[in-house]
Amino acid sequence: MRYDVAVVGAGIAGPIIARNLARAGYDVLMIDKKAEIGSPKRCGEGINIGIFEKYDIPYDRRFINREIYGAKLYSPSGYELELRYKEVSGVIIERKVFDKMLAxxxxxxxxxVxxxxxxxxxIRKGGRIAGIRAKHEGEPVEIEADIIVAADGxxxxxxxxxxINTYAPPHEFDSAYEYEMLIEGYDPDLIHLWFGNEVAPRGYVWVFPKDEDRANVGIGINSDNPQTAKYYLDKWLRENxxxxxxxxxxxxxAVPVGxxxxxxxxxxxxxxxxAARQVNPMHGGGMAEAMExxxxxxxxxxKALEEEDMSLLKNYTREWWEKDxxxxxxxxxxxxxxEKLTDEDLDLFIQILSGADAEKIAGGNYGEVIKALxxxxxxxxxxxxxxLLKELL
Ligand SMILES: Cc1cc2nc3c(=O)[nH]c(=O)nc-3n(C[C@H](O)[C@H](O)[C@H](O)COP(=O)(O)OP(=O)(O)OC[C@H]3O[C@@H](n4cnc5c(N)ncnc54)[C@H](O)[C@@H]3O)c2cc1C
Incomplete structure (x- = not known):
């Protein structure tokens, strides 16, 4: 069989490309090894509200699990910084439904699909890549395509x-571990993030509420840590x-963070x-980056298909690097x-910021935050x- 485009992976990036190319009138096939697209999820499911309009995705209640109004940050010794917005700032989606709906x-x-x-x-023919080999319900199939997309996570x-050289050393990955679980006592309108070198080395513990008393409770740590992410998450739960x-x-x-x-x-x-490590290395969120x-x-x-000139594809590398x-x-x-901040630094910075102009910080004015510190x-x-702070400016 023959298609203009074959997309491997129906997570976030794959379906956006498949939709856009199909809308432009091209023959597209998207495959995924999962029997049920979206399941199992490997995600905290938090995403910024802006993506729906930006990437033309319906704001569909079937996958909007909970609307979120900001974040609460906790320092190692328990100082708190609350950033609360008047409007919805993000949502916790239901990825099992979201990915399936994107497909x-x-x-x-x-x-x-x-x-x-x-x-x-x-498949290689005459020195060029002519398509992909796959197993469809266990049976071998050959899919020829002019363009192949590796959106396989x-x-x-x-x-x-x-x-394509996709190698990155272990230090450039975080290990993540997450329970979706019953949990009480956390404002369900905010996401909650705990920092500290003993809490979550290089990363943080998160509580992303899905109900008044249900949340994704997870952790990300540097993957070359001698302890596992599960060890740190269980320790945090026990200590709390x-x-x-x-x-x-x-x-x-695993989350690529560099x-x-x-x-x-x-x-x-x-x-x-x-697959291209296009993830925000600070917080490990990759859905919005994948969409962009x-x-x-x-x-x-x-453009390459319109002009029958595959050399135009290289512009994707150029444009992505220029922008993102x-x-x-x-x-x-x-x-x-x-990564160089000590627990005392984290305590001090969160303590200072909790007394600073929350409106400015919540407005995301990064320069103001550093100046206040x-x-x-x-x-x-x-x-x-x-x-350290001057390095951050
Ligand atoms: C624990 C955890 C929590 C996270 N929390 C968040 C969060 O809260 N917010 C956020 O924005 N990001 C989060 N992320 C990151 C986010 O999940 C990813 O960045 C995002 O899913 C990337 O989308 P993608 O389309 O590139 O890949 P994926 O969503 O991983 O999709 C890849 C797809 O390819 C398929 N596939 C792989 N190999 C093959 C093959 N050979 N043949 C066919 N199909 C194949 C897979 O089955 C999969 O469906 C989290 C990640 C983890 C691990």
């Missing part, structure tokens, strides 16, 4: 088969007197989303600086802290 939008736009279909290799193989006996799901996963893939295109193969990269990739794929790559490299630099006597008296 549905792609199918509705004209794409073929096959679950339980695993890509196993590439953090463990991506497709890009590697094509010769939260029984972990009413569990609805357990999710484990090591962005340099060349996103090789001939007629593009890599996108987690998928949007840029879609534009260049349409540069921005994420900056975020990565900031993350590397925050730099004015404080306990910061001014510490050349090390001044140096």
């Amino acid at each position: 549905f939008y792609a199918a509705r736009a004209g794409a073929d 096959w679950p339980r279909t695993e890509a196993t290799g590439l 953090v463990e991506s193989m497709v890009a590697r088969w094509a010769g 007197g939260i029984p972990a006996r009413k569990l609805l799901e357990i999710n484990v996963g 090591g962005f893939v340099k060349e996103l295109v090789k001939d007629n193969v593009l890599v996108v989303g987690d 990269a998928a949007t840029i990739a879609s534009r260049w794929m349409i 790559g540069k921005r994420l490299e900056k975020v990565l630099k900031v993350r590397r600086v925050t 730099l004015k404080h006597p306990k910061v001014l008296l510490s050349p090390r802290r001044i140096k």
Whole structure:
């Protein structure tokens, strides 16, 4: 069988590309090895409210689990910083429904969608990549396509088969572990984040509420840590007197937090989303980044097909690096600086900010945040802290 475009992976990036290309009138096939698209989830399910309008995704109650009005940050010694907005700032989605609906939008736009279909290799003809080999419900199939999209997530193989260098050292990944569980006592209108070198080295513990008394409770830590993420999460639950006996799901996963893939295109193969490490290295959120990269990739794929010139695909690498790559490299630099913060620094900074102008901080004015910290006597008296904060500016 033959398609204009074959997309491997029906997570976030894949369905956006499949929908956009089908809308433009091209024959698209999207495959996923999962029998049920979206399940199991490997996600805290938190996302910014802005993505719905930006990426033309309906605000559909079927996958909007809970609306969120801000965040509460906790320092190692228990100082708190609450950032509460008047309007909804984010949502906790239900990924099992969300991913499936994204695939549905792609199918509705004209794409073929096959679950339980695993890509196993590439077809090469006359020195070029002519399609993918897959197993569809256990049976081998060959799918020829002009363009192949590797949207196959953090463990991506497709890009590697094509010769794209997706290697990143272990230090550039976080290990994540998460319970969806019954939990009480946390404001269900906010997400909650705990920081500290003993709490979650390099990362944080999160409570993302899905109900008044149900939440995704998870943790991300550096994956080269001698202890596991589960060890730290269970320790945090124990120390906070939260029984972990009413569990609805357990999710484990790796999150790329650096090591962005340099060349996103090789001939007629593009890599996108987690497969290209397009994740925010500060908080590990990758859904919005996957949507943005998928949007840029879609534009260049349409242009390449229109003009029958596959060399145009390379513009996706250029444009992504100019826009998002540069921005994420900056975020990565900031993350590397925050890795040097001691628990005392975290206590002090959160304490200072909780007394600062919350409106300004909640408005996301990053420069104001650093300036507020730099004015404080306990910061001014510490050349090390001044140096760290100046690195963040
Ligand atoms: C525990 C955890 C919590 C997270 N929390 C958040 C959060 O709160 N907010 C946020 O924005 N991000 C979060 N992330 C990150 C987010 O889940 C990813 O960045 C996002 O899913 C990336 O989308 P994607 O389309 O690139 O890949 P995925 O969503 O991983 O989709 C890849 C798809 O490819 C399929 N696939 C793989 N190999 C093959 C193959 N050979 N053949 C066919 N199909 C294949 C897989 O089955 C999968 O469905 C979290 C990650 C983890 C692990």
